[in-house]
Amino acid sequence: MxxxxxxxxxxxxxxxxxxxxxxxxxxxxxxxxxxxxxxxxxxxxxxxxxxxxxxxxxxxxxxxxxxxxxxxxxxxxxxxxxxxxxxxxxxxxxxxxxxxxxxxxxxxxxxxxxPIMLGFVRRFDNGHAGVRKAIEDGQIGDVHQVAITSRDPGMAPDAYIEGSGGIFRDMTIHDFDMARFIMGEEFETVSAVGARFVSPELMERCNDYDTVTVTMTTSSGKQCVITNSRQAVYGYDQRVEAFGSGGMAISENQAENNMRLYGATFTDRQAPLLNFFIERYQQAFATEIDAFVDAIENKTAPAVGFDDGHKALLLAEAAGLSAKEGRPVKLSEMV
Ligand SMILES: NC(=O)c1ccc[n+]([C@@H]2O[C@H](COP(=O)([O-])OP(=O)(O)OC[C@H]3O[C@@H](n4cnc5c(N)ncnc54)[C@H](O)[C@@H]3O)[C@@H](O)[C@H]2O)c1
The missing domain is CATH 3.40.50.720 (NAD(P)-binding Rossmann-like Domain)
Structure with a gap:
């Protein structure tokens, strides 16, 4: 043990x-x-x-x-x-x-x-990891576009936002890592826009955004779009899509159960989405511990390392600069 x-x-x-x-x-x-x-x-x-x-x-x-x-x-x-x-x-x-x-x-x-492992838990989600596996197995051909949606169910407390370091470093950081993981290539250019739709006063005070879109390209021209919101009224929205020359792979949202209801005046009603990260990524958090134990027992490099944490933070910095200056930022500017 x-x-x-x-x-x-x-x-x-x-x-x-x-x-x-x-x-x-x-x-x-x-x-x-x-x-x-x-x-x-x-x-x-x-x-x-x-x-x-x-x-x-x-x-x-x-x-x-x-x-x-x-x-x-x-x-x-x-x-x-x-x-x-x-x-x-x-x-x-x-x-x-x-x-x-x-x-x-x-x-x-x-x-x-x-061994130092970073807790980018979403890599261990069976659905998201399945998208990566489909790419590795050649099931969707050459990847052209990746789309990542991540929206929280509700605004975090003011104190949390005040100490968070901003949405790109706090929230989008997961998606920057997911983008690198799914794409399997490093990004060269980052463009980001931010808006204050959910909590304008708090965001103004913190010089932060509650709603952002980031687009990134690799050196071979592959494209990724990340959309984040601090508040989705329908619940925790977590989706990953990869589109390629031979098909598409999608990791969908998860509801509390998979029953779908059809009636005379409606179609396809579902139970609410799993509430937040502890529930939605329950399997992934458990698999993450497995991966940590495996790496130590087998003396192999952890699946996600310090360098991945560093690279995700550089993408977050580039996004912050892009949103501030209203221009695409090259990753080479950040080092
Ligand atoms: N992987 C994910 O999806 C995910 C989700 C939420 C939070 N996080 C990260 O996990 C970390 C903790 O987040 P949280 O939401 O649990 O925060 P939290 O504030 O609920 O818990 C942090 C705890 O650390 C304790 N602490 C602070 N300084 C300490 C010290 N020097 N020694 C010992 N204990 C100390 C605090 O007393 C507190 O109990 C943060 O870095 C956060 O970014 C990751």
Whole structure:
């Protein structure tokens, strides 16, 4: 059993702790959160150790690996601590909101053999991964266009938006990674537009957008469109489509069940969409832990690495610059 400790017992840390606890090849080695009530609650519920500090976690002989689910600003320090302690880590996205900080971290950990995996969970969704597999298997020929739709069911709290680093680095970051994953090629040019339709005052105050569209092209001219909104009144909208010379592959939304109702005055009524990321990506979060355990057990490179986190952040920076200056931005400008 691989003994994994969880740092951070907030929204997502609690879920990861439960998934590790339930995993057949992993054990939850314990948890730590600076808010002791949060870690005590998880430790008591799952019957595991509540560590006294992050330093205790990294120094413990009873911890083989660490899952970092703390607030974003702590990720770089904890990745560096994990590398120094020789403990493989799975770190939630994003690595950090600052490209300079990510670059400095990359330099510090360069050459390490300690596995570092990034929590771009959507790669592990069976539907989205199926689109990539269809491309790899040649089922849709040469890919020409990818379309990614990601809309949250409702506006996040003001405090969350204020500290998020902006929609491109907070929300679209998942889609930048998905675009690279599905396309299998790096993007060269990024154009983005943003609008303030949902919460204009908050967005104005934060110099942020709640509604964005990003278009990107690869050096071979392949195209990708990403659309994001902070509020879709019909629920969490998560779709990926790849179109190619030989066909198309679509990963669709998921409803609470697959029953479809037809009547005299309506057709095709369905149950509501799964509410938000914890429900919609339940399978993907579990598969992500499998992939982390597999990489460590088999001594293979994690499916999503530090470099993927760095590249997604560069795309986010390029999108922010494009929206601000109203022009296409070349990725080469960002390095
Ligand atoms: N993969 C995804 O889909 C996804 C979804 C949501 C959040 N996230 C990411 O996960 C991370 C956590 O998000 P969340 O929504 O769970 O936030 P949250 O605020 O609910 O939880 C963060 C927890 O970390 C704790 N913490 C902060 N600093 C700490 C430190 N130095 N040591 C120990 N604990 C510390 C806080 O007390 C809090 O309990 C963020 O980086 C976020 O971007 C990823």
């Amino acid at each position: 691989l003994r994994i400790a969880v740092l951070g017992c907030g929204r997502i840390g609690r879920m990861h702790a439960e998934n590790i606890h339930a995993h057949p090849r992993a054990a939850l080695a314990g948890v730590f959160d600076v808010v002791s009530a949060a870690s005590k609650d998880v430790a008591d519920k799952l019957g595991v150790t509540e560590f006294a500090s992050a330093e205790h976690v990294f120094a413990s002989d009873d911890v083989d690996a660490v899952l970092i689910a703390t607030s974003t600003a702590t990720h770089v320090d904890f990745i560096e601590a994990a590398v120094a302690a020789g403990k493989p880590c799975l770190c939630e996205k994003p690595i950090d909101l600052s490209v300079d900080r990510v670059k400095a971290c990359a330099e510090k950990i360069a050459g390490t053999s300690v």
